Amino acid sequence: MTVLDIRDLSVDFATESGALQALRKVSMSVPENRIVGVVGESGCGKSTLINAILGLLADNGEVTSGEILFEGTHDLTTLAGTAMRDLRGQKIATVFQDPMGALNPVLSVGRQMRDIQYRSNLSRREKDARSIEMLRKVRIPDAEQRLVQFPHEFSGGMKQRIAIAMALMMEPSLLIADEPTTALDATLEVTIIELLKELQQQIGCSVLFISHHLGVIAELCDEMIVMYAGEVVESGTTRDVFHNARHPYTRKLLACDPARLTHRARRLPTIPGTLPDLRNRPEGCVFQARCELADATCSRMPPDEEIAPGHLARCWHTEASVMIGAGA
């Protein structure tokens, strides 16, 4: 079964200088029990995508086309306020980038973990027992004693683990993790990734994992999509995309990652140019202005070319693109 199925989703924001198309015909799905990564740089539409799924688009945002099917039945783009609230926290949980911002500084951790179980009929004592069990699962030592403590008494990595414990408390079917490791140091980042992997298998939920860090995506995710300027330019299994990327943007992005360079480079690879103005999108391929393969064909919208089963690249030149980034 597919937990989340997004079809042709377009989102516009009304601005003073006209409509800004933040997402254009985004299609992707999150199968049951899988971890799907979303990778892309600032301005690619990652946050808009999450907000559209959660029904949290800003007032000037509007879904202009497409649907977001959750568990095959609910279309999240049309779901009314209360129905959406019933899903959030219960069926769809979220972990955000900043662990401090996700916890209330004036309430004890135990109180916040109890509050999150407000839908359950358990007694207060049973709820606390459940909180302790979850804190143990995310490896907070002395969980019992620490329930009465406040967020500032925990380190950054612990706070993020508490946020994960809270998100997974209701055993949701979909966990959305929005850059959950970006604010953490490398050694903590690794422990959070390993923890997420382990808990995902235990609980059997699906994860939509947003990151700009390619190494984290490679390590954690089964499948991934690559976004650029509000479009999904490439999607497939993580292995296919990393080993056989065919969209020029994906290839350039992979080549830019300094983690790929095992020796000191004279010049680091970059992607020259800037994002197109989303108020005034180019006709056809969204990446053409920064692509050395661009020609007259690219002024028409490229198809989602199937490279292998399940591996798609939105490009006219998926054959020639293998040359890009090869030297880096």
Next chain:
Amino acid sequence: MSDDALLSVADLHVHFRVGGLMSTLAGQPSHIEAVAGVSFAIERGRTFALVGESGSGKTTLARAVNGLQPASAGSIRFEGRELIGVPKDEWKPIRRRMSMMFQDPVGSLSPRLSVRSLLAEPFVIHGLSRRDLNAEVMRLLALVGLPSEFADRYPHQLSGGQARRVGVARAVALDPVLIIADEPTAGLDVSVQGEVLNLLNDLRDRMGLSMLIITHNLHVVRQIADRMAVMYLGRFVEEGETEPIFTKPHHPYTAALLSANPEPDPDKVHNRIALPAEVPSLLDRPSGCEFHTRCPFARDICATVVPPSTMVGASRITCHFPLNTELRLATSESI
């Protein structure tokens, strides 16, 4: 430490007062040592990187070098002059020679000033406003690769990478000899990160700059630094030439940091050195080797005896049982 070093720091300590009278009376420590005895040197035209996790003292060390944070003991010599004890009003000419790039590319620029004013500001502050400021602004924009029309933009109209270029332009405006850059690429996308590092490397070569770079991103260090030091709880645990440290780290903490870097290859087999437990508090430093509470290789001696600072290969390290070495040190006793 060679005499021709541009900057040489010896046994530097920086204290912060913590707690109040009551906690002092209760016998709790009244100070923490954010930087606890650090020595290094930067030669002309070279780049030195400070690496470490949050709270390891990197930024405090940089601020002490720049005089923004008073040091409590030790020595900082810059261009042959001792900086510790320099009165406040004598810092201005020193800071002209040694400029600082702060964290957060957009946040470190005043939102009310245009790029033109931001780039002219260093000249005004240092009483050089009789120069042709417009020409200087244009020269700086060209130097960092921004088009001249950017002079009339404001920080909120710049992308992260463009704002960082403006920050670089401000830092090099008065022809300094040393740039201290605190997390110069944090928060930037990978494609932009490369541009900023290329720019810094170019300017270093063209202007003969020395750089002190603070970062927690090891991949950045490898691409930009000649020498590096790994900090833990305010001390250096390993210091030396960059490339040998990457290929053969000797301190277990360095090795753990290097192994913790997720790599963009889904088939990579990770031989991670897991670090159990949390970073200890500076209020309650562990005995012996301060890393022993998290070190997977720790033995009895590590909890009691402070390891000496020794040279292993070309690196200076502080560990009883260094990795990647055939020679067991004399301190390792019976095992």
